[in-house]
Amino acid sequence: xxxxxxxVAKKAGVSTATVSRIINNLSGFSEETxxxxxxxxxxxxxxxxxxxxxxVSARTxxxxxxxxxxxxxxxxxxxxxxxxxxxxxxxxxxxxxTDRNGERTLEYLRILSEKRVEGIIFASEWVKEEYGRYMLxxxxxxxxxxxxxxxxxxxxxxxxxxxxxxxxxKYLLDKGHRKIGFISGTSDDPVAGAPRIEGYRKAxxxxxxxxxxxxxxxxxxxxxxxxxGMEVLWNENKDLTAVFASSDxxxxxxxxxxHGKGVNIPGDISVMGYDDTLDAVMAxxxxxxxxxxxEEMGICAMGLLLEGDDSNSIIMKHWVKERNSVREx
Amino acid sequence: xxxxxxxVAKKAGVSTATVSRIINNLSGFSEETxxxxxxxxxxxxxxxxxxxxxxVSARTxxxxxxxxxxxxxxxxxxxxxxxxxxxxxxxxxxxxxTDRNGERTLEYLRILSEKRVEGIIFASEWVKEEYGRYMLxxxxxxxxxxxxxxxxxxxxxxxxxxxxxxxxxKYLLDKGHRKIGFISGTSDDPVAGAPRIEGYRKAxxxxxxxxxxxxxxxxxxxxxxxxxGMEVLWNENKDLTAVFASSDxxxxxxxxxxHGKGVNIPGDISVMGYDDTLDAVMAxxxxxxxxxxxEEMGICAMGLLLEGDDSNSIIMKHWVKERNSVREx
DNA sequence: TTGAAAGCGCTAACAG
DNA sequence: CTGTTAGCGCTTTCAA
Numbered sequence: 001x002x003x004x005x006x007x008v009a010k011k012a013g014v015s016t017a018t019v020s021r022i023i024n025n026l027s028g029f030s031e032e033t034x035x036x037x038x039x040x041x042x043x044x045x046x047x048x049x050x051x052x053x054x055x056v057s058a059r060t061x062x063x064x065x066x067x068x069x070x071x072x073x074x075x076x077x078x079x080x081x082x083x084x085x086x087x088x089x090x091x092x093x094x095x096x097x098t099d100r101n102g103e104r105t106l107e108y109l110r111i112l113s114e115k116r117v118e119g120i121i122f123a124s125e126w127v128k129e130e131y132g133r134y135m136l137x138x139x140x141x142x143x144x145x146x147x148x149x150x151x152x153x154x155x156x157x158x159x160x161x162x163x164x165x166x167x168x169x170k171y172l173l174d175k176g177h178r179k180i181g182f183i184s185g186t187s188d189d190p191v192a193g194a195p196r197i198e199g200y201r202k203a204x205x206x207x208x209x210x211x212x213x214x215x216x217x218x219x220x221x222x223x224x225x226x227x228x229g230m231e232v233l234w235n236e237n238k239d240l241t242a243v244f245a246s247s248d249x250x251x252x253x254x255x256x257x258x259h260g261k262g263v264n265i266p267g268d269i270s271v272m273g274y275d276d277t278l279d280a281v282m283a284x285x286x287x288x289x290x291x292x293x294x295e296e297m298g299i300c301a302m303g304l305l306l307e308g309d310d311s312n313s314i315i316m317k318h319w320v321k322e323r324n325s326v327r328e329x
Numbered sequence: 330x331x332x333x334x335x336x337v338a339k340k341a342g343v344s345t346a347t348v349s350r351i352i353n354n355l356s357g358f359s360e361e362t363x364x365x366x367x368x369x370x371x372x373x374x375x376x377x378x379x380x381x382x383x384x385v386s387a388r389t390x391x392x393x394x395x396x397x398x399x400x401x402x403x404x405x406x407x408x409x410x411x412x413x414x415x416x417x418x419x420x421x422x423x424x425x426x427t428d429r430n431g432e433r434t435l436e437y438l439r440i441l442s443e444k445r446v447e448g449i450i451f452a453s454e455w456v457k458e459e460y461g462r463y464m465l466x467x468x469x470x471x472x473x474x475x476x477x478x479x480x481x482x483x484x485x486x487x488x489x490x491x492x493x494x495x496x497x498x499k500y501l502l503d504k505g506h507r508k509i510g511f512i513s514g515t516s517d518d519p520v521a522g523a524p525r526i527e528g529y530r531k532a533x534x535x536x537x538x539x540x541x542x543x544x545x546x547x548x549x550x551x552x553x554x555x556x557x558g559m560e561v562l563w564n565e566n567k568d569l570t571a572v573f574a575s576s577d578x579x580x581x582x583x584x585x586x587x588h589g590k591g592v593n594i595p596g597d598i599s600v601m602g603y604d605d606t607l608d609a610v611m612a613x614x615x616x617x618x619x620x621x622x623x624e625e626m627g628i629c630a631m632g633l634l635l636e637g638d639d640s641n642s643i644i645m646k647h648w649v650k651e652r653n654s655v656r657e658x
Numbered sequence: 659t660t661g662a663a664a665g666c667g668c669t670a671a672c673a674g
Numbered sequence: 675c676t677g678t679t680a681g682c683g684c685t686t687t688c689a690a
Contacts, residue, residue, distance in 0.1 A: 004667055015677045020669060028675060045466065050443040051383040052667035056682045060380065062423070062444075070412060071607065076405035083399060083426050092440060094391070094421045097412050111421060114379040115391075137374065223611050252611045259613045278400065282552055282581045284588045284613050333683055344661045349685055357659060381683035385666045661690080666683105673678080 003044035012040040023048055054116065062092045063119040063305060064112035068100045072222070072249065073277035074294060078123060078145065081298020089306060091118070100125065109134050119305040121145060126190055127152055143305045145297055147191045148313075155308050157301045159292045159318040161192060165199030168244055168272060168290045171320045173207045176329030177242040177270065179215070181233035183226055183254060184246050186218045196246055196274075215240075219250045226253020234261065240269055241329060248273035248280045251287055255325075266327035276321045286323035292316060332373035340369040352377055383445065391421045392448040392634060393441035397429045401551070401578060402606035403623060407452060407474065410627020418635060420447070429454065438463050448634040450474060455519055456481055472634045474626055476520045477642075484637050486630045488621045488647040490521060494528030497573055497601060497619045500649045502536045505658030506571040506599065508544070510562035512555055512583060513575050515547045525575055525603075544569075548579045555582020563590065569598055570658060577602040577609045580616055584654075595656035605650045615652035621645060 009016045014033055021028050022037045029037075040046070054060045065082055067075050079095065086093045094117065096108040109131065112120060120135060123145040127135075132152035135142045144156035172180050182200055185193035197216070204211055214236045219225030226245055230253060233240060245251035251273030255265060263269050265285060273280050273289035280287035293316055304312055338345045343362055350357050351366045358366075369375070383389045394411055396404050408424065415422045423446065425437040438460065441449060449464060452474040456464075461481035464471045473485035501509050511529055514522035526545070533540055543565045548554030555574055559582060562569060574580035580602030584594060592598050594614055602609050602618035609616035622645055633641055 005669095006667080016668075017670080017678080018676060021676090024669080030675060033675080047439065047443050049384075049445065049667050050440075051380055051389065051445050052682090053669080054380040054682095055378075055384050055667080055684090056669045058682075070409040071402075071405045073400075073402075073405075076400045076402075076408075079405075079424070080399040080426065083424060087426070092423045092425075092444065095408070095412060095424055096421075097409065097416070110376065111379075114376050115421065116378065116380050223607070249611070252613075256611065256613055256615070278552070279611070282578070282585065282608070284581075284585055286585070334685095335683080345684075346661060346663095346686075347659085350660090353685080359659060362659080378683050381666090382685080383666095384668090384683080385685045387666075659690105662688090664685105664687085666685090668682085669680100671678105671680085674676085 003046040004049070005046070007044055008037065008040045008046050011044060012037040058116070060116050060118055061090055062094060062115065062117050063121065063302075064094045064096055064108070064117045065121045065123065066096045066098050066105065066108055066125075067123050068098055068125045070095070070097045073279045074124070074247070074275055077277055077294040078298045081295035082121060082302050083298075084295075085299040085302035089302065091302075091306075098125065102128065102130070105131055106134060109138075113138050113140075119143070121301050121305060122154070123147065124191075127154070141305050141308070143301045143308070145301045155304055155311070155313045157297045157304060157314045157316065159316045161195035162199040162202070164274070164290050164292070164318045165196035166203050167199075167318065167320060168274065169200050169203035170206070172242050172244060172270070172272060172326065173203060173209075175242075175270070175326060178209060179237065179240050179242070181230075181237060181240050181243040182216050182246075183219050183229040183233070183243065183250050184216060185221060192221070192246060219246070219253075221247040221250060223249050223253040223256075226250030227257040228253075230254035230257040234258075242270040242272065242326065244272045244274070246274050248275045248277050248283075248287060248289055251289065251325075252279055252283055255283060255287075266325050270326040272326055280321070280323065283325070285325045288323045288326040289321050290318060291321040292318050332375040333378070334375070336373055337366065337369045337375050340373060341366040387445070389445050389447055390419055391423060391444065391446045392450065392631075393423045393425055393437070393444075393446045394450045394452065395425045395427050395434065395437055395454075396452050397427050397454045399424070399426045402608045403453070403576070403604055406606055406623040407627045410624035411450060411631050412627075413624075414628040414631035418631065420631075420635075427454065431457065431459070434460055435463060438467075442467050442469075448472070450630050450634060451483070452476065452630075453520075456483070470634050470637070472630045472637070474630045484633055484640070484642040486626045486633060486643045486645065488645045490524035491528040491531070493603070493619050493621070493647045494525035495532050496528075496647065496649060497603065498529050498532035499535070501571050501573060501599070501601060501655065502532060502538075504571075504599070504655060507538060508566060508569050508571070510559075510566060510569050510572040511545045511575075512548050512558040512562070512572065512579050513545060514550060521550070521575060548575070548582075550576040550579060552578050552582040552585075555579025556586045557582075559583035559586040563587075571599040571601065571655065573601045573603070575603050577604045577606050577612075577616060577618055580618070580654075581608055581612055584612060584616075595654050599655040601655055609650070609652065612654070614654045617652045617655040618650050619647060620650040621647050
């Protein structure tokens with residue numbers, strides 16, 4: 001754990017330059033010396049010091065990922081995708097939980113920049129002015145996941161939220177549902193809130209349904225808010241036939257609330273989620289949900305980060321994944 | 330993003346040594362120069378290069394976490410705990426998904442050691458001889474989570490698996506259950522398999538119940554295996570009153586299978602899980618489960634890593650978290 | 659209170 | 675094919 005290149009060089013009777021050439025697989029050494037050096041390396045248990053290497057090469061083979069939350073399924077599946085691809089390409093990933101906290105986010109950004117990461121993946125949060133400026137100043141690649149920015153030229157990987165919500169509601173409407181509750185992100189959320197509400201209104205309009213405020217409640221994408229949102233919908237609307245939640249987790253919250261009321265799903269009320277995380281698979285009944293390819297988005301983001309330019313944004317395909325929580329009327 | 334300490338020094342009209350003293354909050358400079366230097370830093374947007382710092386100080390303020398899986402709730406809650414505490418203490422965390430693959434694990438170990446991480450948290454997997462030797466050679470702190478080693482002197486943070494299983498079965502037996510199915514990890518798993526089976530047998534013996542092979546099936550802690558394990562139990566035992574699964578995820582699998590058979594839970598069959606992750610909270614019905622403080626274990630592991638010695642292992646308390654999936658007979 | 663200079667472990671010209 | 679040497683950006687004696 002402490003042999004250095006000079007120790008290897010001494011032991012093998014060559015210069016550090018030669019050792020360097022050999023461990024970096026460059027040209028310019030005989031097979032003979034190579035063998036001798038490799039033996040010295042083995043005997044000394046030499047491991048190149050990536051810190052020293054990083055200093056001279058200005059490369060760290062490390063990237064940073066900023067997420068608003070670490071314990072949601074969405075996050076863990078995204079991280080899984082990112083980590084898999086990063087490792088495949090020879091990169092390590094440092095995870096940072098911003099907790100949706102501005103100071104914390106900027107602090108992480110500072111740390112990552114001091115550590116000279118070669119790229120940053122920024123996920124599921126709005127790029128505030130200060131974040132964007134900071135990242136721009138870093139002049140390293142940045143890729144946005146499940147978010148976008150109109151102020152900053154960062155490429156993104158996401159699904160078209162408006163279109164996805166539209167697809168979802170159209171699906172429910174086509175199944176004959178007319179009284180559809182919507183547990184949405186708040187309308188001041190420019191990523192997963194407002195656009196999906198737009199999609200909702202668009203579908204409604206297309207089916208000549210008027211917009212009914214009572215059918216729209218707001219949550220924070222987590223379980224509890226799904227349950228409490230469902231409670232409000234339940235109390236205010238006695239003739240609901242379906243509910244769409246803007247995350248699988250909120251859909252599960254709704255499921256739990258309805259189950260408590262003795263409601264049969266999908267017999268009495270249909271429930272639909274958004275994301276298609278493992279949560280949807282594991283729900284009872286298994287959740288019909290708007291599929292977005294979360295892990296794949298992580299993989300793509302990593303790809304973009306390393307070889308994309310600012311114009312390489314990707315809109316991923318989405319679709320309705322049918323399971324057992326929605327019935328046709 | 331490219332100003333270096335010498336630029337700051339030049340701009341402030343001092344030496345790099347003085348700038349270094351100031352940014353490191355050492356002593357030996359006047360308030361006056363401090364102000365001048367800080368202004369230069371601000372104007373240049375200078376950020377200390379952590380790579381260079383790491384080279385001279387031999388400190389990277391980074392640790393590595395090795396996990397067999399990134400997408401389980403268990404993992405994400407553990408990571409959450411670790412990351413929170415790491416950040417609080419000024420450390421970054423590199424995550425590594427070993428995928429239960431030996432080569433991959435050793436490769437990660439090599440990468441982490443080359444990157445000179447200051448510690449390693451190794452979670453939820455048996456410490457094979459080669460892993461242990463490698464980590465020992467690194468001579469940096471290693472902490473085990475939800476595992477232990479009899480060959481290597483690494484401290485661990487975990488619950489007593491045998492005792493926890495015993496507690497769980499005793500709980501079910503006390504509720505009047507006698508025909509209890511067990512979806513377990515395999516008996517060649519020295520961490521979450523064999524010990525829990527021992528606890529199972531101990532509880533059985535205490536209640537004068539004979540061990541019935543038909544009641545014991547094996548899974549891999551994931552959803553699917555819970556469902557298929559439940560199917561076997563279901564086919565082989567017509568008089569089951571309860572099922573205990575060695576992870577919440579497998580319990581959810583069992584739940585889904587039983588639901589498909591029209592079984593009422595806990596009316597017809599009680600189901601109990603292990604872990605008390607968010608999955609248990611979100612299940613329908615909410616899962617009664619053996620609680621282990623997953624996030625807290627992450628926090629403790631991080632603490633141990635930084636200030637423990639090899640004799641500081643921690644056995645965390647466990648208990649039965651009662652919810653709605655078990656009934657009294 | 660300050661600066662000069664050596665060196666952390668490695669890479670990359672440039673010679674030979 | 676191989677060695678010498680000059681840094682990479684920073685910290686840290688040692689002197690002043």
